[in-house]
Amino acid sequence: MKRSAQPLVAAAVLAVGVAGVFAILAMRPTPEERPQVKRAPLVEVMSVEPGPYEFVVRAHGTVVPRREGDLVPQVSGSVQWVSPALASGGFFGEGEPLLRIDPADAEVAVESARASVARAQSEAQRARRELSRQRTLAQRSVASQTNLDDALNAERVAAASLREAEARRVQAERDLSRTEIKAPYAGRVRSADIDVGEFVARGTSVAKIYAVDFAEVRLPIPDSDLGFLDLPLGGGPGGGEADGPRVLLRAQFGGEEQMWEGRVVRTEGEIDPRSRMVHVVAEVEDPYGRQLASAGSGSSTPLAAGLFVEADIYGRRVERASELPRIAVRDDATVFVVNEDNVVRERPIEILRTQSDRVIVGGGLRAGERVAVGLSEVVVDGMTVRPLAVDPQSRAPMDANQ
Known part of the structure; x- marks a missing residue:
């Protein structure tokens, strides 16, 4: 009898538990319904400040002497x-x-040549006197025409022998001076x-x-970048070497980055048909600092021959331009501008130059306008956003307007 009652007790306990759960659920408070608030998308923006801009073309090359031999x-x-x-x-x-x-052999040759000159001078004087005597006799009809012709020929031969002897003397003296070799x-x-x-x-x-008076660097420039530089495409600069574009060279030397300044002095005669490159030649004066050292002004880091350098060639200037990250510019040459009401507006711009990570904009933007440089969500024209100001260089947040 006791065993048959145990299932009934378990069932009763289970029923009481279920009833208790339902009672608790029935007595819980109803949650208050709140309207769903959709937040505006977050947009990174940077403020543009148009101003004067100088184009810079970067190239690489190896330092070589201007003259060698x-x-x-x-x-x-x-x-x-x-x-x-x-x-x-x-x-x-x-x-x-x-x-x-x-110089012993050369000195002997000089003495021999000088003796030959003295002998030739004596023979020439004798031949001139004989010619003068034969002319006098011919005027008196004493000497024959044959004797006069022989005297004239002898005088000319003696004069030629003298010139030859003098030439040999000059050559011998030159050879003597050449026994000492001097730096050109x-x-x-x-x-x-x-x-x-x-x-x-x-x-x-x-x-x-x-030579160490100047060093040269041969720099390859893509033909697409030629429009940003005032290069002497016809050869050397028309107004002299100082008229060429300024070049700043950089290289690691002695464990530190060193810099040297020079000028583009000429372009090579043709464009490489395979690479589409134009080679320009930059020149740096006094690459080893010898003139500074002789003037007592200290010494600069030498721009040694064979050093591989990076070159920044400074080109044309424009009066008004802005620099934007390339991610801010859309494929159709437009950007998103965030106005005072935090509303996005699409704006066409004038692109002056496109590089790997940035774009130079000539027109279409005003000073102080905020340009979207980073989108966390899909944004379209006319949408209200939450702008987040960032540093245009590092894109680190500067200030938030949320």
């Missing part, structure tokens, strides 16, 4: 002296002696392969040198 002796002989500067990396001034060849310009030694006691032959290179 081989140091070649013009006479043969044994090396008698080598300048300490004639070593790899050595600097030298214009006209500075770099190498001396034993202020420069630096790239490499040298010569030492005292070695025999050098005429026309054999003994060193490679380059």
